[in-house]
Amino acid sequence: MKKQLLFFILFLFTFATPAMARSYNIDEVQIRAWIQTNGNVLVNEISHYTFKGKYDYTIRSIHTAGHEGVKNFEAYELTNKSAEPGFVNQDDLQSLTVNRDENTYSADLLSEDEEKSVFYTYELVNAVRSYETYSDLTIPFFGTDEHHDKTLQNVTIDVVFPESIEPSRYYAFMHDRFGVVEEKGAEVVRFTTPESPLYSLTEVRVLFPSSVMTLQEKPAAPMALTEAVEEENALAHSFYEKEEQKQQLETILKVLSTAACLGILTVFLLRFRGGPGDASSLLHHDPLYLYMIDRNGRSDEYAFLAGLYSLIERGMATVETIQSKERFQKDPEAPDETLQFTLNVKLRKAMECDQKLIKMLFKNRKTFIIHDLAGVTKREIKPKKGAHLHKKVRYYQEQQQEWTDCIVQELKNDGFFSSGIPSFLKQLMLLTGYSFILYAYTVDSLGASTSIIYGVIGLLLLLVIWRKPKKRWPAILFYIVSIIAVAMLYDTHTALWLLLFISLNALLYTLTPRFLLSSEAAAIKADTRIFKKSKSTPSGDLEKWMVHSLLLRPKRSAPETHAEPAMAATAPLAYLMLTNQEPVNYIANTWKWSTPPGSSSYSSDGGGGFFGDSGGGSDSGGSDGGGGGAD
Template sequence: MKHSFFFFMFIAFFLVTGFSEAGKSFSIERADIRATVKENGDLSVEEVYRYDFKGSFEGATRSFSEETASRLKNFKAYLLPDHRRKGGQAIPLKTKKEDGTYFAYSASKDETKNVMFRYVIEDAAQKFEDTSILIHSFYQKANTDFGRVKIEVRLPDSVKARDIHAFLREKGNGKITKVNDSSVTYETGLYRAGTGSELRIYFPQSALKEAVRHPSYQTKDELLKEERDEAKRYAERDERIAGAERMILIFSGIVGFMVIMAVMLSFLKKRRRAMLSFEELESFDPVLVAFLYKKGRFTDRDLLAGLLSLYQRGLVTMQKVQAEERFLDDPKAPDDTYEFEFSGSKADLPKPDQLLIEKLFEQTVSDTYMFRLDSLSGPTEEECKHKEQLGKYERKRIILQNVVQKWTESVRQAPEFRELFQENRWLRMLSLSLLSVHTGLLLFILYADVVHQAGFMAACVIFGFALSAGIVLAKSKLYTILFLAGLFLASVFTDSVHTILYYGICVGLSILLIAFIPAVKESRYASICRRSILSWRNHLRKEDLFSGRSLSQNEKTMIFAIVLEVEDESAVWLNQSANRLDYASPVLGMAAAGCLHYPFYSWQLPDSQQHAGAYDAGGSGAGGGDGAGAF
């Protein structure tokens, strides 16, 4: 009962605190900023924010970018009387700085307040040989909506309106509304969160009498030309973004249609395929079954298909023997293994069989070769503890991978295998087309969104190089998907949410299309056989296909269960011990004993040992937004 009470109180506490937090909100109805450029280049700023608090708050905040915070001094906060917006008998507030954020303490609850911030930014304006320049962003990325914003920048008194050239870089609705003698005024209605504004004001260099003169790398006329060109790009931004969105929607429609067609064709193709009987499949060679099942991509475990093919054709014999001594002390390793013996001339064998005998078997006497299944194994758990012993196994793994690769290529070149699977060249062409179009769309989006020139050039270089590499790598679905994902991540750095959403949908449809297009083109015969084999494998896993059949038939069925990697499920239906089955058939005994897993499982041990000491160091905290707020 006591536990129930505490549980109820615990839930109630979180519900109450959750609802109380949800009920808290604040808004900034307006922001009035007056900034004065001093003759030494410093910028003295006075900001007044009208807050509307809903719920209880401790105070207000003002955040700055790292670059601005490094040059900021004399920050002070004041509470203004309700009937005054600026100046007057302001009440000083206690402030505290954390990183680039200042906290001004003034407890508030369900009320409206005017809070004023004052501060100085050193060297905000710079003096050059033929001009002075003020480049300043009051909000690089506002962290909340402002109902109305007005910024007045006052220049030294000697500056005339005709000598002022003011430019605004903003992706919002703000405008420079007035340019008078010694002043520039910026105004906007709703100033949305996430908006950044940068004022760039050119005025005579003689106005900064006390400032240090910096060397000029460009003339005033060159700078003004660049500013006018950039201003034109900002003015045309909305129109270009709308054009980019239209292009994305059209291309999305084309890709979406292709996805639907690919799905329908795949479905219709599967419905029309015939199926082979299980008896027909059992007449196949084990290597052919493995080749069809894996679409011609063998792993080290598929060497068993080659060995069992030799056994089924009577070219090798097999028997159970004791495992190597190093496995006897390993609790996870079987105490027994199986030995294969080949007698005869290798020259009479097909090339894939010759390669298996040469690479896996050891010659004991003239024309007699032996192979032990446990020779494919990696290090034991005990050996993994001694890292100095792992070097030889790493070399062994490389040799084994090389054997698998050479044997796979040899099988693929055999006449009966050559035409079954081929590289789908349409996939490469489609991937290159999609990557080219998506790269072009992204670069157009970045240009339309007036992304900084350095970022735009970096995107051109990175994705241009990746697109060039795609000429070779585009046949890989993974490369194409990762490329498309990278393009989408790059689009997130733009400031148009709708464009990001549309582009993300387009990228998603393209990834779906790539996923539906097979990387390997299979012949009609291979398609029928593979579909039949997959069905057969499912029956081997779930049904008893051994009862009422002869020993030789059961042995043949178990060979294919091993090749299709379902020997454990199939062995359940035998209802006999591994030792008894060994006398009847070494294949049945091998499957029942579970000896097939360890040689390939053991290679995973070094990797698991290597990563056992890894840990999560944790992530970094998130920085606050730029602008005014509350806490």
């Protein structure tokens, strides 16, 4: 999983690097819209761009709502950058070739690392809806869809009436996150906003007397003018409420982020429970319990070895070295010798978990050889021999999981492990992150489709996490999806605080152990920590020391002890380690080589034992406000 996550990050950087090589900004947008007496609206726009890198064209997408079509769209390069809409001289304009794709217009404009200004002019057909008592002009200049994929700075919108109207006789509203009605005049009403964030709505609405619309028919109004004004006032009140809710959300996120930091610190300090530790006392503990406590209940390819040496420690089995059988002698990577275990106890007299281990490995036999667990050898990969071993490896892994689950439950029953608090906290962290993102979507006025998409995906991942708590990938994917979801928010401040909280939440989730250790288990963990750091060589039982070193994976080299032939009888594992014949690593490699082509998992037939004679081989086988594109 660590490799997969690394590859994912590298994948993102691979595609991010070319995208960062060039960029553009829209520093200012000036719009002037003249209301025509026939209901059309003539629009002039000036957009000031700063290009970094090479671009071939700019893009302007016209929102399809609020009118019945666009006509006479033209684009020009503006050489006089100080000119304003309505006051542009023809000599300052250089015509640009325009191409249309539905409601999106691209104007050919060659630019490279420079500032340029573009003048757009077009007419919106029947943009004004006139009624008997009033007229309604609503124009969403920049909408919430993918065409508005760039933040526009310093937007000014002037709406010009066909004739003078007293400011008290009309109403003006701006639907924009930061926008205001800056000036109400008899001839012009001005709207401004410091920025129009990407994917956010920048829309103006003017309710004015219909008497000035002399060339339009005037049916009955769908609602009274007072009702329309009250509707806008209610919308504004809802907006201010959501702003207050966002402030409250940011305060809560600050508090929870601080709590998450304290939680991370607490989890870090928990690693030092159990006192200073004593490496010498470690050799007196059961190797299986040491193994499970060290890994906090998770198992790997060394689990069965820990179980076997636990049986040996309790006098239930013995071990010796034997020569590898013919199948492995043909493989140059296979060790020449391996371990054979002999059972000294009857199955019915063993404890429940021991019975599972014995059934899994010995299969009604007295002896078990480590190479019995081998999958496909290196020399069998290319000729595709040993195909029947694919299911056998999978079956063994499933049996091992059942056995390790039994050991974990036994440790919980004995009071070494406690899962209640960690499990509750992890579920709380997931639900908190999920809930706050959905709440942020609501107060940030994101579209319902965005909330539904994240809500469904997030919920499905939560269900997978709860159904498969041992799997790590669902939680990793959940937090990746959540971080992407946070990036969709309009409000930058809320997004930053939510991103910080989700990141700390993910880190705390990752660091929170699967189990809390009892005082005794914490002391053993402390002993293990000191044992791993110790650089001293064993002065007593070399075999025990080697068993614990192999299972606990200390970062140190093996002792400089010469391997005598007699050691194979008295300290078989130590003998193999000192002669570079580590028995489990090779077996683990054969499991990796045994993955069926084109598949990462495969099902078991649920049959009986199969790990028999290890010597037997087998031969069967763009944006609203503008933008650019480059070739």
